[in-house]
Amino acid sequence: MKVIDITGLSGSGKSTLLPLIKRAFEQKGLTIVTEKELVNRLVKKKYYLIYIIINVFPLYVKNRLFNKLFKYNIQNINLKPKNLKLQKMILNINYKRNIPEFDKIKINNWISILIAKVSIADTCLRQEEYLLLDEAFVHRALSLFVSKEELSFSKELLAEYLKNIKNPEYLIVIITSINECKKRLNKRGLPLRFSGYSIPEISKVLSNSIRVIDCIIDYYTNTNTKILKLDNNYEFNANDTKDQILENIKKIIK
Numbered sequence: 001m002k003v004i005d006i007t008g009l010s011g012s013g014k015s016t017l018l019p020l021i022k023r024a025f026e027q028k029g030l031t032i033v034t035e036k037e038l039v040n041r042l043v044k045k046k047y048y049l050i051y052i053i054i055n056v057f058p059l060y061v062k063n064r065l066f067n068k069l070f071k072y073n074i075q076n077i078n079l080k081p082k083n084l085k086l087q088k089m090i091l092n093i094n095y096k097r098n099i100p101e102f103d104k105i106k107i108n109n110w111i112s113i114l115i116a117k118v119s120i121a122d123t124c125l126r127q128e129e130y131l132l133l134d135e136a137f138v139h140r141a142l143s144l145f146v147s148k149e150e151l152s153f154s155k156e157l158l159a160e161y162l163k164n165i166k167n168p169e170y171l172i173v174i175i176t177s178i179n180e181c182k183k184r185l186n187k188r189g190l191p192l193r194f195s196g197y198s199i200p201e202i203s204k205v206l207s208n209s210i211r212v213i214d215c216i217i218d219y220y221t222n223t224n225t226k227i228l229k230l231d232n233n234y235e236f237n238a239n240d241t242k243d244q245i246l247e248n249i250k251k252i253i254k
Contacts, residue, residue, distance in 0.1 A: 001125040003118075003166055004032070004132045007139040007213060008174030009206050010191055011181030013232045014134040020242060021172060022132055024249035031129045035117065038131070039070040041124045046073070074116040083115050086164045090144065093157065099147045107143050114140060118166070130169065137165040138216060143193065146208045148201040155215055162219055170253075171220055172228045173213060178206045180233050228252045 006014050006021065022032045033041065043066050044051045050069075054062050079087070090111050094104045114137065121131045141161060182202060185194070194202055220227055230249060234241050 001121055001127065002130045002169040003136065004130050004170045004172065005136045005138040005168035006132075006134050006172045006174065007142070007216065008232075009176055009178065009181045009209055009213075010193065011184040011188075012174040012176035013184075014139070014174060017174065017230070017232065017245065018132070018134045020246050021249055024246055024253060025130065025132075027250060028253050031126075032132050033121070033125055033129055034132050038117070038121055038124060039066050042073060042120055043069050045124055070120075073120060074113055077116045077119055079115065079119060082164075083119060087112060087115060089161065089164055093144060093161070097147070099149050103147065110135075110143060111137075111140055136168075138162070138168060138171060141216060142209050142212055145212050146205055148197055148205055155218075158212065158215055159219055162216070167220075167223055167225050170226045170228060171216075172230055173217060174230050174232050176232050178203065178210075181206055 004021070004025070006018070008014055018034070022034060025032050043054070047069060054065050057065070091108060094107055097104065114133075114135075117133070118131070118137075125131060141158060144161065145158065182199075185191075185202070190197070190202075194205070197205070217227060228249075230245075230252065232245065234245065
């Protein structure tokens, strides 16, 4: 299994662009597996008889049952030593941070769930297939090192974190201005991470996030990871924008 990781500021368009990124890579001949497809793959592999029975139900019922089975596996998965080491390191980083206890718990849960998802992917995906998540390990560095209270960050600590995760085959960095991100966040509503934040606090988090993303790019510049920078300073409701972005992605894929 190989990994395509996406990062960018909150509001940069990671989730919105995910289907276009998937399509662009597939048109280049790669096999891309998203989280939804991973759920189907797990259920079909581990619960084959249930999979056959569930498929006679309406789509919304099938999806709900599949997601319940997926969550059950995440909660009961036995992690490998390397994943336990990563989990312990994240707990130690979070423990030392000057942030509310609730935020520490929230971040630990996010990354623990991600570790379990990637562990499941390791058992379900073939070596030549690519796992594509919109908030995978590289992007979670922003949650781990940036908050409104602080920038709990050093290049050395970030490097230690990145060394303990699987190097992505491709790192897609979505480039969007802070003003454009704030405009989109204001339009669609703030994510859970920004609950209770003031406008200046959001600006500070976005600004600090850029610093961390720049350091992430520096780190992967000296590895085999292919770094793709995607400009998404567009009004996404324009008629030709989706086709334009799709073509832009295809151009920067080597």
